[in-house]
Amino acid sequence: MKTFTPKPADLTHDWYIVDASGVVLGRLAAQVADLLRGKNKPTYAPYADSGNNVIVINASKMVLTGNKSDKVLYTHSGRPGGLRRDSYGQLMEHNPERIIMTAVKGMLPKNKLAKVQLTRLRVFAGEEHPHTSQQPIEYKIHQVAQQAK
Template identity: 75%
Template sequence: MKTFTPKPADLTHDWYIIDATDVVLGRLSTQVANLLRGKNKPTYAPHADSGNYVIIINADKIALTGNKMGKELYSHSGRPGGLRRDSYAELLANKPERIIKAAVKGMLPKNRLAKVQLDRLRIFRGAEHPHTSQQPQVFEIKQISQQSK
């Protein structure tokens, strides 16, 4: 059996849009990471960049489960004293895009391809986005948070 290697002509980058209203953060990030890597395509190869563009709207309406509101998200600038610590409650109110981006980044492989794939992620707080001319396909996540019902 031969290993399949996609040719450059086989690599297409489709656009998908996901509504994050009442979707649990972990379920959303696994689906987004799979779309960014291109694992939904029959021409998927782990070493080739066959990923898609993903637009997430309504990021401020995402559901956090467990005790995440009391936890903190850490990041470091790389400079001395550059440790940044923000609580999920503050981030959900002020910058929900950072919560989703950090969760998706953790689910991508740790290699050079991950930066290219993460650059294809677009996150918007509200329902409007400037990418209507790309005609994104709607990607439906059927399982929503049980607390929102």
């Protein structure tokens, strides 16, 4: 039996839309990372870019479990004194997109391909998004947070 190697003609980039309302951050990030890598396709190969475009809506309605609202997310500008620290509680109010982008980035492999795959992720705090013309397929995450039930 020969190993299947996807050809460039086999690689398609489908569009998916994920509703984050009531979903735990880690579960959401894991599902989105799998979609970005293309692991839902039979033509998946870890070295080929067969990933999808993913739109995440309602990022402000996702759920943080435990004491994550006190957890701090650090970034550095690269300049002296450029360390910035924001708690997840503050980011949920002002910039929930950054929380999801950071969580998904942590679940992607640490290589050049991950940077390309992360550019296909679009996160929106509300319900509206400008990508309706791409006709995204709705991807349902079945297990929602215990708090949301």
